[in-house]
Amino acid sequence: MNAIPVSIAEAKSHISELIAKSQHSQKRFVLTRRDKPVAAIVSLEDLQWLEQREERKGLASIATQWLGFEEVAEHLENLNNLRNQGDMGRDVSL
Structure with a gap:
């Protein structure tokens, strides 16, 4: 849109x-x-989606900085690439 x-x-x-x-x-x-x-x-719905996306990116960037978590970082990068291709996945917020 x-x-x-x-x-x-x-x-x-x-x-x-x-x-x-x-x-x-x-x-x-x-x-x-x-x-x-x-x-x-x-819309408020769009804003909430954007905020969730920012939060996910923030958590992923922190995880990639931990020593010894290269494998996790690789999986997070793959997940981020999928999301950037338009796959929103499911909402897992509490």
């Missing part, structure tokens, strides 16, 4: 509509200033 560019001026006058479309239609909007992207409006 591609994000729809919207100028900040337009977003100011249509913020409620943009939020509703983001929430109910899963649309994403990139706010622009002078045609340059500066921020985004995404």
